[in-house]
Amino acid sequence: MINTEAPDLSSSPFSRPAVLRPYIPGEALSSRSAAKFAGVTPQTIAAWAEKHKIGRVIQRKLVISRIALQALLEDEQEILSAYLSGDRESPNVRLMYTRLGIELPASQIAAAE
Template sequence: MEDDGTDFILKPFDAAEAIRVNVAARLAGVAPRTIQHWCAVHRIGRRIGGGHWRVSRVALAMHLDGDEEALRLYLSGDRVSARVAGYFRRAGL
């Protein structure tokens, strides 16, 4: 995915959706540096106050599932289509 600066990752910000890098790493079974890399490359998270990464648990699930279409929709601001809403339900959001 190219970063064109127009994505809606964690926008609007929802503390229930946002998780810390170490939590995301544990869920994904990878190192925290890998999660930071995924945040930058695949846009599954963003930096918030103080420059700390927060990861969208929804976007992480999409990435881990290999569901690029759902992630593209999510990054475009879609929160209601069946494909995206299913991930929110799965995350309990």
């Protein structure tokens, strides 16, 4: 069951969610691919992107984070909130990258060690 509440970003040092920042090509999904992956329509993905901040517009196209989408689908609000606040270092966020086979940039890995 997907949590219908938007993540709390009030403690975030960012003025906007840190979704797909840094941009990692293997993490990005088109809205159509994200919809197919999640078993919903592209319109639902667009609504989730707006409400839960799981994507952003890049070159006039909505791009969805696989990390954020997976956290949303698994109702992992702690991971989603951490990810959206820019956290790429905590064990649970790093584990999500590993589970999805997405390699973090070396600078992110070095910062976590």
